[in-house]
Amino acid sequence: MGKQKKVLFVCTGNTCRSPMAEGLFRKAVGGRGDYVVLGSAGVSAFDGDRISQDTQIELKKRGAEMKEFASRMVTEEMLKDATHVFAMTEAHLHMLVSAFPEYQDKCHLVCDFIEIDGQAGLDVPDPIGMGPRAYRAVGNVLEAAIPALIGFMDQPEGE
Numbered sequence: 001m002g003k004q005k006k007v008l009f010v011c012t013g014n015t016c017r018s019p020m021a022e023g024l025f026r027k028a029v030g031g032r033g034d035y036v037v038l039g040s041a042g043v044s045a046f047d048g049d050r051i052s053q054d055t056q057i058e059l060k061k062r063g064a065e066m067k068e069f070a071s072r073m074v075t076e077e078m079l080k081d082a083t084h085v086f087a088m089t090e091a092h093l094h095m096l097v098s099a100f101p102e103y104q105d106k107c108h109l110v111c112d113f114i115e116i117d118g119q120a121g122l123d124v125p126d127p128i129g130m131g132p133r134a135y136r137a138v139g140n141v142l143e144a145a146i147p148a149l150i151g152f153m154d155q156p157e158g159e
Contacts, residue, residue, distance in 0.1 A: 005153045006036045008078055009110070010096060011088040014042030014071035015052045016135070017086060020059060021110065021142050027064035029148045035153075038082055041074035044088050044094045048072075052128065058135040080123070082152055086110045089123035113148035115134040116141065 011018035029035040033159060049071035059065055079085060079100050085107045087093040091144035097104045111122045124141050127134035 004034055004036055004083075006038050006081055006083045007031070007153070008038045008074075008082040008085045009040040009088075010043060010074055010085060010092050011040070011124075012042050012044050012092065012126065013049065013128075014040055014045035014073075016055045017124050017126065017138055017142075018042065019051045019066055019069055019071075020055050020138060021086065021088070021124075022067045022137075023059045023064040024062060024139070024142050025146055025149070027062070028090055028150065038078060040070075041072050042077055043074055043092055045071045051107075054127065054132060054135045058139045062139055076103075079106065082106055084108070086117045086149060086150075088126075090121075091123075108152075110145050110149070111141065114145050115153050116144070150157050 009018040009021040019076070021116050022040040023038060026037050051066055051069045056066065074096070083106065085096065087096060087107060087109055090109065093109055095109055109121055110124055112119065112120060118124050124138060125134070127138045
């Protein structure tokens, strides 16, 4: 087992995309002791909000429920503790790197490591208010990205 990886997912309000990524990632790494999921946070989150109902429904369909959840604003302490921080959009990544430049080497886009329609590094679209189809699309993107994120994190340092 390699060095422990501490993973944080970041979106805007921490009620849709990043909690969905957190839940799906937890499911994907299941019994792997080398992964610690620090959770998720938002660049403009209100502490204590619940996960959106549509996100909860989509996670349940995919076998990855989040029973205990409260949104939270991203903090420097979270970035300090993380080994890998994955942002949903270029704007989120920019906000993280601007606010905490000393942690920029830890920060990546969720879709940096996969191609969607022939393009890498696309944003994970915001599904809020867009209905179940939009949440399903986000789930599909995240489920496609997570194995690539794990592959990236499993590479030996310096590769």
